[in-house]
Amino acid sequence: MKVTYRGHSVVTVDTGNxxxxxxxxxxxxxxxxxxxxxxxxxxILLTHGHNDHVGDTVEIAKxxxxxxxxxxxxxxxLGWKGLNVHPMHIGGSHQFDFGKVKLTQAFHGSAYxxxxxxxxxxxxxxxxxxxxxxxxxxxxAGDTGLFxxxxxxxxxxxxxxxxxxxxxxFTMGPEDAxxxxxxxxxxxxVPVHYSTFPVIEQDPHAFADSLPGGVGKxxxxxxxxxxx
Ligand code: NI
Ligand code: MN
Numbered sequence: 238m239k240v241t242y243r244g245h246s247v248v249t250v251d252t253g254n255x256x257x258x259x260x261x262x263x264x265x266x267x268x269x270x271x272x273x274x275x276x277x278x279x280x281i282l283l284t285h286g287h288n289d290h291v292g293d294t295v296e297i298a299k300x301x302x303x304x305x306x307x308x309x310x311x312x313x314x315l316g317w318k319g320l321n322v323h324p325m326h327i328g329g330s331h332q333f334d335f336g337k338v339k340l341t342q343a344f345h346g347s348a349y350x351x352x353x354x355x356x357x358x359x360x361x362x363x364x365x366x367x368x369x370x371x372x373x374x375x376x377x378a379g380d381t382g383l384f385x386x387x388x389x390x391x392x393x394x395x396x397x398x399x400x401x402x403x404x405x406x407f408t409m410g411p412e413d414a415x416x417x418x419x420x421x422x423x424x425x426x427v428p429v430h431y432s433t434f435p436v437i438e439q440d441p442h443a444f445a446d447s448l449p450g451g452v453g454k455x456x457x458x459x460x461x462x463x464x465x
Contacts, residue, residue, distance in 0.1 A: 238371060240375060242461075243263075246379070247263065247271065248375075248400055250368070252371070258278045259282045263292055267434075276301075279301065281294055283307035285308065299319065304322070305322045308324070308360070308361050310361030311347065328341075336368055339366075344384050345382070374396050376394070378399065381402065382408065383416055391420050391423070392422075396423040397425065400426075415444070425454050426454065
């Protein structure tokens, strides 16, 4: 399994049998190495409805006939746009052919902003996503502030790799993300959701260095972690 950071909160997972993508915000993403028209995705995993996470979901899903896994209200909204969706909700897990998905809570908002008509469509609760493939568990925290039940998530799951936001302003900043890393007990922690916009500018290396030896890992855009 190959897990690749694609800028902002975009993460791709190649399981060998399936291509997965988390939060495919590509158009307008100043960091990403992906082009929306070239993305191959059997599965799109969405943490919440904000535009910098839903991103190019509709275009990618229609072209690839992807399955879109998302919190219920967001899944319903995207289903109305003609996508093949699998709604879930916080605390629920489901075994798919590509692996197991469980949604955790996240403290944030969830709404899709339709810029043209100046309409905000609320899409329920935001979530974090635990993805287990071939005995490895990846935690994509989504957008969230720090919350103490991260300790419980860490107790109940053996997280091999966690993607945590460090951008501050909209999510945890580096100091809170350091506590999150400790509480989640992840073997490796990769910072995301930083430096895409000026207001979330951060030094990911300072964050990674603040974690206990070897836990923090900065992935450059396009760089991967491989599990054998
Ligand atoms: Ni958000
Ligand atoms: Mn965001």
